[in-house]
Amino acid sequence: MREEIFLGNGAIALGLVEAGCQVLTSYPGTPSSEILPEVVRLVKSEGLNTYVEWSTNEKVALDNAFAAAIAGKRAACCMKQVGLNVAADSLMSAAYIGTTGALVIISCDDPGPHSSQTEQDTRFMARLAKVPVFDPSNPQEAREMVKLAMDISEEFMIPVILRPAIRVCHARQNLSWAPVKNNDRKAHFEKDPARWAATPRFRLVLHGELNKKLKKIGQRFEGLTNHNFHDLDVGKKYPFGIIAGGVPYAVVCDIFNEEKRVDIPVFKVGTPYPFPEGPAEEFVSQCEKVLVIEETDTLIEYLLRDKTKVMGRLSGHVPAQGELVPKVVYDLINDVLAGLHLDPFTGVKDKDAFDLVKDLGLPVRKPTLCPGCPHRASFYAIRKARPKAIFTSDIGCYTLGLNLGAVDTCLDMGAGITMASGFYHAFGQDEIEQPIVATIGDSTFFHSGTAGLLNAVYNGARFVLVILDNLTTAMTGMQPTPALGIRADGSRGKAISIERVVSGCGVDFVEVVDPYDTKEMTKLVKKAAEYTIAPDGGIAVIIARHPCVIAYREEAVPKKKKVTVTEDCVECNFCLERFECPALYKDDELGRTAVNQALCIGCGVCLDVCPKGAIVEV
């Protein structure tokens, strides 16, 4: 046995290979991104032959894994919670059809949200699709649940979801583990069109089968005492009990241990759907009041039959949004204890420190593009060329272009393009010529850009689209894109040319530029804009290509330029507001803008930015 500190996503990866997962597909997204690389690490160290791929999006990933699972393999697919929206079409249908091997979908939730556009709760997606869901409280439990989920999936021939929240994915915990063996099960596909290609008439039959499976799985879950359990004495009455799942369960346990509280029973729900009705009824019947603490929404609260005793989000006892961090859980339980005239907690309930820190005027550190980021150069040029445009953008690092006033919208993956065409037609209907510049990243373009671009071309929309190609998927941790021709395990794949894809979508104006040359790029954006209003024009696409400075350090800035700000600076703040580089700051002692040399990476892009020419090379 080896003892090693694993990231939560590493523990999930370990669980996957231990469960004999043969096929793993994924699209990166925080907090799920490290699962696949950790599997790759284990595949290499243990000499496994697991097939691993970064798919172009979550739906593509799920379809691929599903095919493996109906060829009898043990397959898994991982993504972030909003990625499951993209894969929802696949999920809903796969639930009816079922599997012959195993299919485990790992969808990672982000209460907070820390790095997502919503706080949506994957457990509700499981309920909607009618598939079982596991909700782990820590990395070790996630690891165990992956294996259990594989077994349940295979036994009942149904996709199963594991829903780890960010505090499981990005927790670190020491785990002991033994060498892992390869799973040599061979692919086998038995033709059965009534099932694999079911028409609506057969879908009704499949729905009936699914309902039967769920009933049986529900019974199985009731006996799953490692993950669904309570600590009340049977027959005894309690004034108050807590029902909790996932990360909040771990928080509640820590608080009760710290406070030495043994008077309040706790029911842990590790499988919120199908809901373990029996143990839940037993628990609720012995408590006068029950508080439900779950993330992120109200699944358990909805599924409890007897609502007369229940307190939670619906009754206002638990905050309806935001992460349930320990202090929040502590305070909310304490408030409930006070309301029920039970002994309060004994720890300090001191809010002075928060007020103290609030009054210190500490620097607000909002998310910012890195010094030297090529997106900053692109946004600067775009805004300079088309100051009056509507700037539709997308999901990725470059959403932070909003700091430069060059991003007006961010809806979902691919919406930089689809909203641009939407705006075009909305204004076009009123015969208004509204300039529009859309931005989308390289990976996001492959994820869901093409359908929107085809649609925009076909329906005659006109706008400038800038594809911000930094040769990586930066925000989620530098995963390769299809344009690089490098696959998830580092092996060679076929590189896909963005230019050719864009041309293939029917776009006739496609130009490539290095955004570090902001003058050239500004010119090009103007030229592209003219094309969008020319009689025989259309959509103009610019590919702004420069490597990410984090992923490619040396290559990204081959010739470092040392820059400084001269006395010509008139403190107009133009560079601070419109270029917003973290290495430029206002030096109160000097009375002008200055360069923080520790942060500056010497890209030299700012040399063209100052209206007074006060930023110069040393």
Place this chain on the structure above:
Amino acid sequence: MKTANFILSGLGGQGVLFLTKVLAQAAVNKGFSVMGAETHGMAQRGGSVVSHLRVGDVGSSLVMAGSAHYVLALEENEAYRNIPFLAKAGGLYANARQNRFPRQEVGPYLKKMGIVCRSLPAGEMAMELDAPMSLNLALLGFFSSFGEGPVSHKDLSETIEQITPNRFKAINLKVFDAGFQRGVKEQSGE
């Protein structure tokens, strides 16, 4: 063992994650269980980086406000920002100049809570040793000189040796030791 709660904070690129890794590995080497929490993704782009590390048998990865035994901050403002995490009689260790740390406004609160406040110009020390990237270990060495927490100076030193890539091993240990010596000197009243 009673649980020990750490908050490790700083700015992106200062080595908060490596600092966390050293402490966690040292604890595991001693046979303790660890649970920690990290920052990734969009939240990482902001500049403030916070790691939680809990040594002992615990369920959740986050340290509750008011219950950290130690806050190690690689930047002065990040030290102040994390004061609400500190428990009574906790220790605040910061990379800051000694003559101006802590700011006056926080003095009464720290005193009321019995929080011990110690600072070291870790950034300058690391810079002098030509290893600005190792300032995290200067502060860790300093911390280790006070004999606080579940792992000793020796445990930490061995762990740095164990997990540092070869080419940085000598310099990391040198910076760690410089921080340690400064702490020892401070305690002998020099």
